[in-house]
Amino acid sequence: MSSSEQMQWFAMRATYRRGMQIKELLDKQGISNFIPMRYEMQEKNGRKRRILVPVIRDLIFVRAVQSELQWVKDRNPYLQYMIDVRNGQKIIVPDEQMRQFIAVAGTYDEHLIFFSPDEVNLRKGMKVRIIGGDFKGYEGIFIKVKGARDRRVVISLQGIIAMAMATLSPDLVEVIKE
Template sequence: MNKSTDIHWYPLRVTYSRELLLKEFLDSDGVENFIPMRYEYVKKGDRKIRKLVPVVHNLVFVHTSLERIECIKQSPGFSLVVRYIIDRETHQPLIIPEVQMRSFIAVSGSYEEQIVYLDPEITALQKGDRVHITGGIFEGVEGIILRVKGDRRIAVCIQGVMAVATAYVHPSLIEKIED
């Protein structure tokens, strides 16, 4: 296997809040990518407007090879803007496992207001069972069960980057994953 041509999910830092500009460039180039978004109310004049904005500014998840990312970094306008998030143990660009990223997209891909984004340290400190959701809108998602704001939720963590928790999930839709 050639590490530079293998396709994985990579989280990238994008400086100067240009994440939506990078997304537009990647979309036009046919590169799969994801930015967690949510609705916010922004005041414009004396009116409040509901606007879709990134949950975390300067963060884009890209599904491609390191070789392709290097080409993107050399593209006009992105040479000083795009940076890897480095794994502290291996000192290599952080790779997100496919299953983990698909679960993360399934939860954070909806713009539902009941979704709660968490700091990864919060979920790392909680002792929870690994579970699989068997039905409902989050069917197929794998994560850790924990209590957030008084409700039982499933947290999907991307180690060292961020975590997202589902809305309340009924216990009948949760199946424990045995190690």
């Protein structure tokens, strides 16, 4: 690791459904990572079970310095950088944005609704800050989302994934003036 490198959150793909395998490998090496998960009911041999599954297959966020991640990537051909199609650069998520995303997605709350970026039009909403409750201080876009009767606060990560939080009381949300 060179002294000029800094820890960053890289958006990555673990191809061929190897996300959990890559996560285990990164955990063993002490490299921070996060896979957004949710509970799902699955039936096996006539019995229903509630199991934790990735929200988006193959998506994994890895916090590392570039050289360390490249070393891991060189030894694992199934781990690939996600590239921003607009500029051809690796997608790096800012620490604060990732911290908020993990804090919300890491609750495995069944009221969270996940979307691909093209499923929600964030331009139609207004930027808000949550001023009370468990997610006080978090920011997002307040919009009507598919699959919900009311407006929700949506936290979005740079064209990778968007997440609508549980319904919030209007008195817990304040509009951020641009």
